[in-house]
Amino acid sequence: MAIRASGWQWPQSCPEMQKVKLLLDGHIRKAAVAALQRRCPGLEVAHLADWQGGVFRTAPDADILAACFEEGRSFVSYDQRTIPGLLRRWAAEERPHAGVIFGDANTVPANHPGAVARALAALAEEARGSDMTNAILHLRPPRVSG
Numbered sequence: 001m002a003i004r005a006s007g008w009q010w011p012q013s014c015p016e017m018q019k020v021k022l023l024l025d026g027h028i029r030k031a032a033v034a035a036l037q038r039r040c041p042g043l044e045v046a047h048l049a050d051w052q053g054g055v056f057r058t059a060p061d062a063d064i065l066a067a068c069f070e071e072g073r074s075f076v077s078y079d080q081r082t083i084p085g086l087l088r089r090w091a092a093e094e095r096p097h098a099g100v101i102f103g104d105a106n107t108v109p110a111n112h113p114g115a116v117a118r119a120l121a122a123l124a125e126e127a128r129g130s131d132m133t134n135a136i137l138h139l140r141p142p143r144v145s146g
Helices: 031-039 061-071 083-092 113-126
Strands: 021-024 044-047 074-077 100-102 136-138
Touching: 021 031, 021 061, 031 044, 031 113, 061 074, 061 083, 083 100
Parallel strands: 021 044, 021 074, 074 100, 100 136
Antiparallel strands: none
């Protein structure tokens, strides 16, 4: 399993997600935290409104991503307007981040906690063993088996 310096790693299976750390952006309903923890009980997930006492609720994206990197916490956001430009600047500066997972309201609605939880759990399973340093992933609706 690939582990980066801060100890972040993708799980072998959902119950073994103790080392996974995610931060959900303010665009995502807070209920998605509980929905994801019910689906994957060992997951360490926080919502921006509550994380670190809420001090990052109005912080610039760069400050949020820098703090996420310090914790080895991947950032889950629907902000595809400002964050991609920031990530391009950071890449040009060779500045690392702990991974960003983008959502899109047309594929996985941010206001549907169950859909967000299912998509994040499926993405974690698909990407297990991957090093999330500088990774940019996109949420997709989970595939329906049948």
